[in-house]
Amino acid sequence: MKIHPTAIIDPKAELHESVEVGPFCVIDKDVKIGEGTVLDSNIRIYSGTYIGKFNKIYSGVALGGIPQDLSFKPETKTYLEIGDHNTIRENCVFHRGTKEGEATKIGNNNFLMGNIHVAHDVIIGDDNIIVQSSMLAGHVVVGNKVFISGLVGVHQFARVGDYSMIAGLAKVVKDVPPYSTVDGNPASVIGLNSVGLKRAGLSSDVRNAIKKTYKIIYHSGFNTKQALTELKKDSNPIPEVQYIIDFFESGKRGITDHRAVGGGSSEE
Template identity: 45%
Template sequence: MNNNVVRLNNIHETAVIEAGAEIAKDVEIGPYAVIGENVKIDSGTEIGAHAVIKGWTKIGNNNKIFNGASIGQEPQDLKFKGEESYLEIGDGNKIREFTTIHRGTEAGGGITRIGNDNLIMAYCHVAHDCQLGNNIIMSNAANLAGHVIVEDSAVIAGLTGIHQFVRIGKMSMVGAGSKVVKDVPPYVLVDGHPASVSGINVVGLRRNGVEPELRRKIKRAYKILYRSNLNMSQAIEKMDQELDSSPMVEHFLRFLRNAQRGICR
C-alpha cells in the first residue's frame, strides 16, 4: 500500500462528499468520486473511482458501484423542470463501469426503483421512472427507456433497446441486439429487430428452480397463447378453463390481462 495515500473512514482523500450526504461508517468511496448533498448510502456499499452519485438518491446495503458510474442524475425528459424526484436502489446490487441510472419524473410517479441482487453490466442505461425487481441481469450496453418495468429474474442481453413503457416479464430473456417495442410475457425468449417470441426460457426456468410439473404447465400456456390461432382474450379464457391454478400460471395470466402495449409475437 502506498503510504502517501490517506484514507479517512474508507473514503479516499480526493473524493468529494457534499455537506448533507448520509454515509454509513463502513462505506468505501474511491478516488475522485462525487457524492451529492441529498444522497444516502447504507452499510457495506463500495463506490468506485470517479463515480458520481447525485440527487435524492438512496442506496441500500452491500452494493458495489464501479468506476465511472453516474447515478441519480436528472432525467433526460424535456418535461422535467428541476423538481425534486428520487432514485432508490436496494441491497446487494452490482452496477458496473459507466452505467447511468436517472431519477424519476413527476409524470411517472417521481421515482426510479431498483430492487436487490441485480447485475447491471458496463455501459447500461436505466432511464427515469423505471421499476426493476430482483435478480435481474442486464448485459453490457442494454438500454431501458423511461417507465420500463422489469420483473424478477429477467435477463436482458447486450446492446438491447427497450422502448418506453414496455414491461419485461419474470424469468424471461431478451436476446442480444434486440429492439423491444411490446411487452415480453413471463418465462419466454424473445429476439430480433423488432423482437419476436422464439420459445420458452427453459434454461432460465431451470436455473430458477422451477419444478418439471410447473414447466409443463407453462409450456401448455405458451402453446395456447402462441400456437392455437386464438386472439389474446380467447387464449386467456382457454387457459383459465384448461390449466390448473398455480402462482406462476396466475402471474402469466395477470401479465397478459394488463398488457396495454400488446405483447411480442
C-alpha cells in the same frame, strides 16, 4: 469510513460508517448510502439518490442525474432508489424519476454490467442480469430473474416479465411475456426460456404447465382474448399460469408476438 482524500462529499450526505469511497467521487447533499456499500472511483451521485446495503459500484458510474425528458423541470423533487447487494459496473448511467415525489427504482441482487442506461421512472426487480450497453427507456418495468443480453433496446413503457430472456441486439417494442425468450428487430417470442427455468429450479411439472399455457396462447388458433378465456376455465391454476394470465390482461403496449425459428415450431 474509508474516504479517499480526493473525494468530494457534501456534509449533508448520509453515509454509513462502513461505506468506502474511492478517488475522485463526487456526492451531493440528500444522498443516503447504506452499510457496506463500496464506491470505486470517479463516481457521480446526485441529490435524491438513496443506495442500500452492500452494493459494489464501479468507476465512471453516474447515479440520479436529471432525467433526459424535455418536459422535466430541474426543481422537481424526484429520486433514484437502489436496494441491496447490487453490482453496478463501469460507466452506467441511471436517472431519477420525473413526477414530484416519485422514483426510479432498482431492487436487490442485480448484476448490471457496463454502459447500461436506466432512464427515468424505470422499475427493476430482483436477481436480474443486464449485459453490456443495453438501454431501458423511460417507465420500463423489469420483473425478477430476467436476463437481458447485450446491446438490447427496450421501448418506453414496455414490461419485461419474470424469468424471461432477451437475446442480444433485440429491439423490444412490446411487453415481453414471462418465462419466454425473445429475439429480433422488432423482437418476437421464439420459445420458452427453458435453460433459465431449469436453472431457477422450476419443476418439470411447472415447466410443462407453462409450456401448455403458451401453446394455448400462441398455437391454438385463438386470438389473445379467446386464449385467455380458455385458460381461465381452470378455476385453480398454478401461480405461474395465473401470473401469465394476469400479465397478458394488464398489458397496455401489447404483447410481443410469437414466431417460429427456421420455419418450424418453437415450443422449448
